[in-house]
Amino acid sequence: MRLRQVSAPNFDLARTLDSGQVFHWEKGNAGFVGAIGGKAVFVEQRGGELFFTGASGKTIANYFSLDHPLAEICRSFPGDSAMTAAQDFCRGLRIIRQPRWECLATFITSSMKQVAHIRQISHTLRERYGEAQQVLSHEVHAYPSAERIAGLTEQELRKCALGYRAKNLLATARLVASGEANLEKWTGLPDEALRTRLCELPGVGAKVANCVMLFAYERLSAFPIDVWIERVLKQQYFPRKRKVTAQQLRAFCDRYFGKHGGYAQQYLFHHARKGGAAGKKGLAGC
């Protein structure tokens, strides 16, 4: 199999796929095997080039947001020490453009789960209910459509280790499949209206809504606050406050991180999770 090639300067494929925004890519053949929408894809990075097969160069470049002006985005970040360290740690990490239903469904199943569990749930749902494809002798399953999931029972979903999330995923799948919730049409909504629509879906609260806005609707100012980010924010920006409310954090983030807050959040998140010293232990005692 001959691979095709696309230029990808200022991009780090492995780091991007390991940053908790997407959960189905697996290592294989010196690169990564996964799916972009319904297409099974292999992609490998060598220096500033991506070598790939299974989709067009245009699809690859669009999925990995190779057109995002990363240097300019980083220049818009605040210059504090936490942000600078995170930025340094996350070179080449990009916010990818995910299919809307796949992203929404995945983050509904992510609630109260850690990354390893989310990967497992995604894998099981794909394997049981998604269409199989081949790439370089690897079998890859597309994420099951809303229609497919809408036709399942809560019992079947529970068997995929969804627990109480099964009910929410099923209810939301049915709203999407019936057209009552039109995810594609929502691309035209302003941020606040989009967030409101998303939060009306079962299993979607503020955190999940912001993830979907950031990863599937390219709202780069959306700033999801999970426990990791909450720890970082409290430690770095409210060091001697004993009690900081969710509202205070929210107001601070919206004001402080600017129009690319979503990127700032992703960098702080990835640095906190993978950066070692700043990980759980170091922050716990504060």
Next chain:
DNA sequence: CTCCAGGGATGAT
């Protein structure tokens, strides 16, 4: 306001 639901990887003992 508090409490709880369901579950598997992860790290401590």
Next chain:
DNA sequence: ATCATCCATGGA
């Protein structure tokens, strides 16, 4: 080998 911990949403 056993045990506590992690964790976002929604309903009681």
